[in-house]
Amino acid sequence: MKSNIEFAIQARVLTRRFGSLVAVNEVDLDIPSGRIFGFLGPNGSGKSTTIRMLCGLLRPSAGRATVLGLDAARDSEALKNRIGYMTQSFSLYQDLSVGENLQFIGEIHAIPRRERRRRVGELLSRYNLAGRERQRAGTLSGGQRQRLALAAAIMHRPQLLLLDEPTSAVDPSNRRDFWEGLFELAERGTTILVSTHYMDEAIRCHNLAILDRGVKVADGSPQALGESIGTHVVEVRAGNADAAHLALGKIPRIVSLARLGSRLRAQIPKQTAEPLAIVGEALRNAGIEAEINTVFPDIEDIFVAVTELREHGPIDRESGGTPIRNPVIPRGVAESRAETAPARPRDSARDDRKGDHGGRVEDSGR
Amino acid sequence: MNSLVRIFAVMHKELRQLSRDRLTFGMIIGMPLLQLLLFGYAINTDVRNLSAAYVDEADSHLSRQLIADMGAAQVVTFGQRVASPGELVALLDAGGISVGVAIPDDFDRRVIARDRPALQLLVDGTDPIVLGVAERLAAIPLRFDSQTGIEERQRMMEVRNFYNPERRSAVNIVPGLVGVVLTMTMVLFTSVAVVREKERGNLELLINTPVRSTELMLGKIVPYIVIGLVQLALILAVGRTVFAVPIMGSEWQVLLASLVFICANLSLGLLISTVAASQFQAMQMTFFVFLPSILLSGFMFPFEGMPEIAQAIAEVLPLTHFNRLIRGIVLRGADISMMARDMAALGVFTAAALTLAIARFNKRLD
Numbered sequence: 099m100k101s102n103i104e105f106a107i108q109a110r111v112l113t114r115r116f117g118s119l120v121a122v123n124e125v126d127l128d129i130p131s132g133r134i135f136g137f138l139g140p141n142g143s144g145k146s147t148t149i150r151m152l153c154g155l156l157r158p159s160a161g162r163a164t165v166l167g168l169d170a171a172r173d174s175e176a177l178k179n180r181i182g183y184m185t186q187s188f189s190l191y192q193d194l195s196v197g198e199n200l201q202f203i204g205e206i207h208a209i210p211r212r213e214r215r216r217r218v219g220e221l222l223s224r225y226n227l228a229g230r231e232r233q234r235a236g237t238l239s240g241g242q243r244q245r246l247a248l249a250a251a252i253m254h255r256p257q258l259l260l261l262d263e264p265t266s267a268v269d270p271s272n273r274r275d276f277w278e279g280l281f282e283l284a285e286r287g288t289t290i291l292v293s294t295h296y297m298d299e300a301i302r303c304h305n306l307a308i309l310d311r312g313v314k315v316a317d318g319s320p321q322a323l324g325e326s327i328g329t330h331v332v333e334v335r336a337g338n339a340d341a342a343h344l345a346l347g348k349i350p351r352i353v354s355l356a357r358l359g360s361r362l363r364a365q366i367p368k369q370t371a372e373p374l375a376i377v378g379e380a381l382r383n384a385g386i387e388a389e390i391n392t393v394f395p396d397i398e399d400i401f402v403a404v405t406e407l408r409e410h411g412p413i414d415r416e417s418g419g420t421p422i423r424n425p426v427i428p429r430g431v432a433e434s435r436a437e438t439a440p441a442r443p444r445d446s447a448r449d450d451r452k453g454d455h456g457g458r459v460e461d462s463g464r
Numbered sequence: 465m466n467s468l469v470r471i472f473a474v475m476h477k478e479l480r481q482l483s484r485d486r487l488t489f490g491m492i493i494g495m496p497l498l499q500l501l502l503f504g505y506a507i508n509t510d511v512r513n514l515s516a517a518y519v520d521e522a523d524s525h526l527s528r529q530l531i532a533d534m535g536a537a538q539v540v541t542f543g544q545r546v547a548s549p550g551e552l553v554a555l556l557d558a559g560g561i562s563v564g565v566a567i568p569d570d571f572d573r574r575v576i577a578r579d580r581p582a583l584q585l586l587v588d589g590t591d592p593i594v595l596g597v598a599e600r601l602a603a604i605p606l607r608f609d610s611q612t613g614i615e616e617r618q619r620m621m622e623v624r625n626f627y628n629p630e631r632r633s634a635v636n637i638v639p640g641l642v643g644v645v646l647t648m649t650m651v652l653f654t655s656v657a658v659v660r661e662k663e664r665g666n667l668e669l670l671i672n673t674p675v676r677s678t679e680l681m682l683g684k685i686v687p688y689i690v691i692g693l694v695q696l697a698l699i700l701a702v703g704r705t706v707f708a709v710p711i712m713g714s715e716w717q718v719l720l721a722s723l724v725f726i727c728a729n730l731s732l733g734l735l736i737s738t739v740a741a742s743q744f745q746a747m748q749m750t751f752f753v754f755l756p757s758i759l760l761s762g763f764m765f766p767f768e769g770m771p772e773i774a775q776a777i778a779e780v781l782p783l784t785h786f787n788r789l790i791r792g793i794v795l796r797g798a799d800i801s802m803m804a805r806d807m808a809a810l811g812v813f814t815a816a817a818l819t820l821a822i823a824r825f826n827k828r829l830d
């Protein structure tokens with residue numbers, strides 16, 4: 099079953115309508131085999147719908163997807179044994195125990211008894227569920243459920259894993275373990291498509307696609323995405339962040355301004371030659387002391403740049419910049435971001451990310 | 465081979481879920497017992513002690529004897545003796561009594577001459593049960609001291625046999641009840657079988673496994689066949705011990721007929737399950753099938769007495785055919801080969817419903 103196809107998933111103008119709503123709009127995807135590919139996008143942007151089309155649960159309204167060399171819509175039955183799918187909402191049997199659920203999945207995939215037992219034991223310990231074998235799945239905590247669901251999804255050793263927000267309820271430490279597991283799988287040749295709202299997860303992916311209202315607005319490695327966005331990012335550390343926020347909010351050239359505790363991140367169009375000067379001058383005029391630096395865009399900056407700013411078109415440089423938009427964008431991609439991880443200490447998370455940035459992503463990238 | 469393994473996997477899962485579901489489990493045993501008690505006893509038990517009054521204008525030895533006999537039968541309790549037939553009517557009108565007995569002053573003469581009715585029963589006919597009671601009262605023999613009584617008694621005995629509901633109902637009801645209970649439980653159990661997976665969110669997982677529609681349907685049916693047979697055994701055993709209903713024909717033939725009938729109901733339930741959008745809808749549809757089954761199948765009313773349209777509808781219902789089969793085998797000791805048409809009808813029904821259910825079940829979300 100080892101396949102040497104270059105792309106595990108290729109989609110062309112993949113489109114899905116629900117009545118008049120275009121949930122997925124002409125999406126092209128090329129997902130290389132053996133990589134972890136991230137799907138980033140706010141609520142309702144079409145992540146789940148795309149994943150469902152890729153595993154043959156929904157027929158595309160237009161376009162097509164080739165998955166592991168097969169047509170996702172036509173050959174969906176042949177794909178069932180080769181794809182592992184973890185649904186966004188828990189879909190195992192709540193009235194069965196952890197062990198019974200895994201046993202059922204093993205049986206339905208016709209894995210021979212001895213091998214099945216071996217795998218169940220292995221998965222239970224790998225996903226920290228040993229000792230909970232007899233607990234009803236319905237009584238597990240959210241994070242435990244998601245670990246169980248992942249175990250169930252990889253039980254039959256699929257070549258391709260489609261994970262729809264697999265860690266939305268997993269705590270940071272378990273999330274780290276969870277991702278370690280994904281990297282292990284990827285090293286063994288499994289292709290993984292994972293949708294997420296978490297920036298720290300997105301940055302771990304080899305490649306990312308950002309979806310916004312059904313449209314793929316950006317695609318590439320986190321590094322490449324950061325280089326390609328049309329803005330400079332200036333980080334401001336001010337004693338009085340509120341005042342700085344107010345002052346910078348008046349500057350038309352600053353197209354996006356986001357606040358993180360005592361820090362601010364401002365985005366200024368690439369065409370502007372001296373972004374630091376603009377920010378520095380604005381702060382001086384307001385009499386605010388601050389430390390300012392240009393920084394490499396992180397995923398949230400990228401996300402804001404490609405989604406929030408997309409709809410406002412190119413920035414008019416000559417006229418000195420009519421304010422295109424100066425939103426006080428909440429830090430966080432989507433509302434659900436705020437819901438799921440409101441209390442995460444931003445600064446430490448940020449530093450983490452920087453580490454990841456220089457480390458893993460680039461190592462494991464091309 | 466793998467197909468069998470997958471069917472077994474579904475069965476295994478169904479049985480496990482069933483064993484956790486106390487309500488369903490209770491229904492398997494509780495439903496037949498409750499129905500037996502309700503139908504068996506309620507219909508079997510005599511109506512007793514209806515309030516009554518009488519007017520005895522004859523006041524002869526014979527008339528006093530008759531009143532005493534009527535009272536002794538305990539069907540009615542004579543609360544009072546009134547002076548005129550007019551008073552009886554007034555009491556009846558006021559709802560004070562359900563039955564009035566009016567004995568005219570020439571009662572003895574009328575009995576001997578038999579040219580006119582010897583006495584009048586005034587009955588509140590709005591309640592059919594009371595009407596039935598009156599008919600039973602009319603069957604009470606007049607006891608003569610003279611030899612003429614022999615002839616009289618014989619004639620009355622005929623009437624009495626005709627109206628004796630006891631023997632007839634219990635014997636007829638118990639085998640009929642097998643069909644009613646099986647219809648109720650079997651259709652209900654499977655009608656929620658698929659839609660429950662949908663409602664609980666398990667379907668998205670299930671349709672991403674290699675299980676085929678046919679395998680899923682068979683896996684969901686087989687456990688309930690066993691349950692149906694348990695119910696059959698329970699009803700017949702209670703019928704024999706409590707209601708003294710013997711099985712005249714072959715037990716194997718009872719089993720065979722029931723098996724086909726159970727499969728017909730399970731298939732119908734599955735079909736409902738693939739149509740219904742929620743468990744509640746499934747139950748409504750089950751009820752929609754159940755009502756005509758009870759009313760038209762010959763369980764409640766004699767089949768021959770129904771209008772042609774009702775008979776035509778009844779021919780489509782599995783219960784109609786099963787009633788003929790089970791009553792034939794259990795009560796008349798008939799051989800199943802004499803009722804091959806009904807067996808064939810059940811077989812065709814099963815095949816059609818199952819095929820439709822399998823065709824309707826779609827391993828897609830759209």
Ligand SMILES: Nc1ncnc2c1ncn2[C@@H]1O[C@H](COP(=O)(O)OP(=O)(O)OP(=O)(O)O)[C@@H](O)[C@H]1O
Nearest residue numbers: 116119121139140141142143144145146147148186
């Ligand atoms: N079966 C359906 N019928 C009608 N509309 C649908 C259906 N499924 C999805 N949609 C709509 O399609 C859009 C995309 O939904 P989708 O579930 O793909 O979003 P998502 O990116 O997964 O969002 P989230 O992050 O909240 O999970 C939404 O506007 C949703 O309301």
Ligand SMILES: [Mg+2]
Nearest residue numbers: 145146186262
């Ligand atoms: Mg989703």
